[in-house]
Amino acid sequence: MATRTTSAPRGSSNSKPAGAGSGSGSGRTPAKTGRSGTGTARGTARGKQAAVVEPQQPWILRAIAGVWLGIGHVVGAGIRRIGYDVSDLEPADRRDGAALFNLALGVFIATFAWWGFKGWFPDVVYGIVNGTFGWVSLLLPLMLFVCAFRLFRQPADSRGNNRVGIGFLIMTFAGTGLAHILGGQPTVADGFDGLRRAGGMLGFLAASPLAAIHPAVPVMVYGALAFVSVLIVTATPFGAIPRRIRGAYEHLMGVDLVDAEAQRGDSHDRSYLYENAATEAPKKKRRKRFFGKDHDDATFEGYVGDEAFEHAIVDDDLPPANGAPSVPPGVRRPTQAEIAVEKIKAAQGLGSPKAVADNATEAIPMVAPTAALSPAAAPVIVPSAPVSPPPPPTPIPQRTEQLSLAGDVTYTLPSSDNLTPGSIPKERTEANDAVVAALTDTMQQFNVDATVTGFSRGPTVTRYEIELAPGTKVERVTALSKNISYAVASSDVRILSPIPGKSAIGIEIPNTDRETVSLGDVLRSQNARRTDHPMVMGVGKDVEGGYVVANLAKMPHLLVAGATGAGKSSFVNSMITSILMRATPDEVRMVMVDPKRVELTAYEGVPHLITPIITNPKKAAEALQWVVREMDARYDDLANYGFKHIDDFNKAVRAGKVVPPVDSKRIIKPYPYLLVIVDELADLMMVAPRDVEDSIVRITQLARAAGIHLVLATQRPSVDVVTGLIKANVPSRMAFATSSVTDSRVVLDQPGAEKLIGQGDALFLPMGASKAMRVQGAWVTESEIHRVVEHVKGQLKAVYRDDVAPEAQKKQIDDDIGDDLEVLLQATELVVTTQFGSTSMLQRKLRVGFAKAGRLMDLLESRGVVGPSEGSKARDVLVKPDDLAPVLAAMKGQDAPASPDAHTAALSENANANIAVGGYAEDLVATDLENRKQARDYHDGADTSEDEDDTGEDAWSLTGR
Ligand SMILES: Nc1ncnc2c1ncn2[C@@H]1O[C@H](COP(=O)(O)OP(=O)(O)OP(=O)(O)O)[C@@H](O)[C@H]1O
Numbered sequence: 001m002a003t004r005t006t007s008a009p010r011g012s013s014n015s016k017p018a019g020a021g022s023g024s025g026s027g028r029t030p031a032k033t034g035r036s037g038t039g040t041a042r043g044t045a046r047g048k049q050a051a052v053v054e055p056q057q058p059w060i061l062r063a064i065a066g067v068w069l070g071i072g073h074v075v076g077a078g079i080r081r082i083g084y085d086v087s088d089l090e091p092a093d094r095r096d097g098a099a100l101f102n103l104a105l106g107v108f109i110a111t112f113a114w115w116g117f118k119g120w121f122p123d124v125v126y127g128i129v130n131g132t133f134g135w136v137s138l139l140l141p142l143m144l145f146v147c148a149f150r151l152f153r154q155p156a157d158s159r160g161n162n163r164v165g166i167g168f169l170i171m172t173f174a175g176t177g178l179a180h181i182l183g184g185q186p187t188v189a190d191g192f193d194g195l196r197r198a199g200g201m202l203g204f205l206a207a208s209p210l211a212a213i214h215p216a217v218p219v220m221v222y223g224a225l226a227f228v229s230v231l232i233v234t235a236t237p238f239g240a241i242p243r244r245i246r247g248a249y250e251h252l253m254g255v256d257l258v259d260a261e262a263q264r265g266d267s268h269d270r271s272y273l274y275e276n277a278a279t280e281a282p283k284k285k286r287r288k289r290f291f292g293k294d295h296d297d298a299t300f301e302g303y304v305g306d307e308a309f310e311h312a313i314v315d316d317d318l319p320p321a322n323g324a325p326s327v328p329p330g331v332r333r334p335t336q337a338e339i340a341v342e343k344i345k346a347a348q349g350l351g352s353p354k355a356v357a358d359n360a361t362e363a364i365p366m367v368a369p370t371a372a373l374s375p376a377a378a379p380v381i382v383p384s385a386p387v388s389p390p391p392p393p394t395p396i397p398q399r400t401e402q403l404s405l406a407g408d409v410t411y412t413l414p415s416s417d418n419l420t421p422g423s424i425p426k427e428r429t430e431a432n433d434a435v436v437a438a439l440t441d442t443m444q445q446f447n448v449d450a451t452v453t454g455f456s457r458g459p460t461v462t463r464y465e466i467e468l469a470p471g472t473k474v475e476r477v478t479a480l481s482k483n484i485s486y487a488v489a490s491s492d493v494r495i496l497s498p499i500p501g502k503s504a505i506g507i508e509i510p511n512t513d514r515e516t517v518s519l520g521d522v523l524r525s526q527n528a529r530r531t532d533h534p535m536v537m538g539v540g541k542d543v544e545g546g547y548v549v550a551n552l553a554k555m556p557h558l559l560v561a562g563a564t565g566a567g568k569s570s571f572v573n574s575m576i577t578s579i580l581m582r583a584t585p586d587e588v589r590m591v592m593v594d595p596k597r598v599e600l601t602a603y604e605g606v607p608h609l610i611t612p613i614i615t616n617p618k619k620a621a622e623a624l625q626w627v628v629r630e631m632d633a634r635y636d637d638l639a640n641y642g643f644k645h646i647d648d649f650n651k652a653v654r655a656g657k658v659v660p661p662v663d664s665k666r667i668i669k670p671y672p673y674l675l676v677i678v679d680e681l682a683d684l685m686m687v688a689p690r691d692v693e694d695s696i697v698r699i700t701q702l703a704r705a706a707g708i709h710l711v712l713a714t715q716r717p718s719v720d721v722v723t724g725l726i727k728a729n730v731p732s733r734m735a736f737a738t739s740s741v742t743d744s745r746v747v748l749d750q751p752g753a754e755k756l757i758g759q760g761d762a763l764f765l766p767m768g769a770s771k772a773m774r775v776q777g778a779w780v781t782e783s784e785i786h787r788v789v790e791h792v793k794g795q796l797k798a799v800y801r802d803d804v805a806p807e808a809q810k811k812q813i814d815d816d817i818g819d820d821l822e823v824l825l826q827a828t829e830l831v832v833t834t835q836f837g838s839t840s841m842l843q844r845k846l847r848v849g850f851a852k853a854g855r856l857m858d859l860l861e862s863r864g865v866v867g868p869s870e871g872s873k874a875r876d877v878l879v880k881p882d883d884l885a886p887v888l889a890a891m892k893g894q895d896a897p898a899s900p901d902a903h904t905a906a907l908s909e910n911a912n913a914n915i916a917v918g919g920y921a922e923d924l925v926a927t928d929l930e931n932r933k934q935a936r937d938y939h940d941g942a943d944t945s946e947d948e949d950d951t952g953e954d955a956w957s958l959t960g961r
Helices: 007-013 019-027 030-035 037-056 059-081 096-113 120-138 140-153 158-182 188-197 200-213 216-233 238-264 276-291 336-347 353-360 430-445 474-478 481-488 519-524 568-582 617-641 646-654 681-687 689-706 724-729 741-748 782-795 815-834 839-846 850-862 881-892 900-913 921-939 953-958
Strands: 400-402 410-412 450-457 461-468 494-496 505-510 536-542 547-551 558-561 588-593 673-678 708-714 732-736 761-765 773-777
Touching: 059 096, 059 140, 096 120, 096 140, 120 140, 120 158, 120 188, 120 200, 140 158, 158 200, 158 216, 188 200, 200 216, 238 410, 430 450, 430 461, 430 481, 461 474, 474 505, 519 536, 519 547, 519 568, 536 568, 558 568, 558 741, 568 588, 568 673, 568 708, 568 732, 568 773, 568 782, 588 617, 617 646, 617 673, 617 681, 617 689, 617 708, 681 689, 681 708, 689 708, 689 724, 732 741, 815 839, 815 850, 815 881, 839 850
Parallel strands: 558 708, 558 732, 588 673, 673 708
Antiparallel strands: 400 410, 450 461, 461 505, 494 505, 536 547, 536 773, 732 761, 761 773
């Protein structure tokens, strides 16, 4: 993912014969040229250049150059289409002439060096090449082919091309030196034949001076140089060698394992769907292996406009809108009777369970109606969809990437071993049989003609399917909801009528034996492997046991809500860990807002962050305003360069097609996705409701095309937090258990979330879906998070921007001091100089009432001047008289110390050094007595001189509360 900023080299390449002039003219579409002044200016400049250069060339030269470039374009077009197609290179960007030259030279040298062609001309050239390079000339065609291939396919990557070229030059030089030693160190006296059999003339010149010291010296020097040249050609920094070797191994192994999985027709994901995409995945991986393409997924490579029926869930095989599962061509779907007979046979021990499991991957999850049973057979209810086993813990091929935003760092994504596999899910337990019996019983008791035909067991709940006899109303079953709850002894029964895509009623009942869904399993599932998009996250498992994986970029903004302990933070952790597992900091950057201060601390310092985790709600509001500014800047670029989506823009930048204006020093780089995570929206809405709402609405309305996505989590889904405006603009919702049906309506616009059973049980409503999908959220343990974060931080340190949530220039005087600043300063001075933290002393010396003195003491405590109340004793004074000045300055809102937290921390360091009472022991006894009396008076309402609502901590403790 090297950034290509190629204005200068490309400019010069255009002065090459014909191709440049004609190419730039023909290749640049009028629309694109017209989009920006820059483009036009550039085009004009080129035109002028061509006008000056071309007439000076004799026609014969131009004709030859034209033919040469014509052949070059034809060959280049072919080579660009191999594997991953890059044939959309603009003609102006191509270097086909130079590439063809490399190719032709390689072929020419190969004709005699490899294939032994004879003739006077080949002999002459062979003599020159072989005499110069010795047997290293055998490698020359290979090097030239590699250069030609790169020039055809990546002409704009001039930095990379130069690197490879220089690497090959060093390799050739070192190779000839080594060849000279290994070839027996011939001298000039041995003639050219002798030199040819070793390292040629170049090898002789390179090695003989060093060999004069000792023959081992050139071997060591040129051996090291050859090694370095391999590192240069492969762009491998020294420190990354072990990782590269490991990455290459995993890459290769991963491909093979994916192949193997595909051959097995592995079906861990939605088992009721056909796994035809399994064959697609290895193809993509193979492409990736050969062409070093990092993102073979079209959705990431370039945004090609909105897709029809776009959905956030990554699952190629989602059933079409009418609910019928898709069937690959040429595959016959078994009839329901066939499936049913198979399953019933299996359930009765008449068929091999394996046969059923195998069939199930091709079958609609159904169980035979009772009529299909033989009269003698008891109705046996079996799971409709076999539970998918967790994906084998095969490593996801590790991706190693050259980062450009971070200054050409080689970055390896964390290995999938960091996430441990989950337990094997159960397909059916005794609890399920008991529930089937209870449901059947209830139906019979109330004379409802309906049958339990099957069930699908998910990690948290099992969905039992009920089919009605003809003429039976659906309402007859839904009206039984309370009776069903009673019969199965669970209050969290949820009825779906119908199950989307089926003519059956679904009754979801919590499993008494819940299973944890491991994030590792979700990320290793076929659905997650289907795409390399960096914004894909592991959501969890649905009720049928299928892995749910979603693309945050397509949501495009997500609201996560639920009561305390319902699983929001765990979900946010899974989301962030998914991103860290799959995306480099070049691809995704994050802003984390965590007013609760504890939830996201584990991620502090990851290079994906652009600012330290923001814990202060006021700063969070500022950060949102920064996001708006960032969005505007991105939009400006999109508008200036004529792109509709940031993916298109990035693609063009990577291809070197976006150049800054001629007089600009700006280096244009691809924009990473920006994921803004707010872990408690309510805290932000409390400090600056209007600003926060404005920013959120602006971001959510526009940011999608700019690659900016918001995730807002809250445990208070009430209308004052999730306002109508916010809701209208955050289309995807993840509702964990809510405390009331009203909250459920706020989050989902429908009831249901109040029936969830907490701890990761959620209703997921991605943008565009009409029905919420019940999922058990993926779970990632703290140690897993720690491992992933350590790996990520070990690769690259976070580089924070300082304009996202800047420190305030001047600390504002805190609101809670209000008009009391003057008297608070006096109180501070008094307490610090006397080193005596007594409320009654403040009363006497400052002539204030008890309540006011108590309040001042509270303010002093909150600013770290005194310690907490210790009943009737005076408080510890934590500030030394020497430190009085900066403390007073801070209270006045002057420079040092910068923040109350830093101030408190600085003060607490001094805490131990403080002496409590000093020479005021006598005073203390007297003031305490006075204190108690006044407190009693106050409590009885006798002291009316001060603010009555404001009772200090001393007052409460003295009045015995
Ligand atoms: N996906 C899950 N799988 C298994 N257990 C979970 C899952 N999600 C949450 N839990 C359990 O629920 C507990 C509470 O979850 P979590 O802290 O995520 O809730 P929360 O909604 O963020 O609560 P709060 O708002 O108080 O922070 C976790 O400690 C864990 O035991």
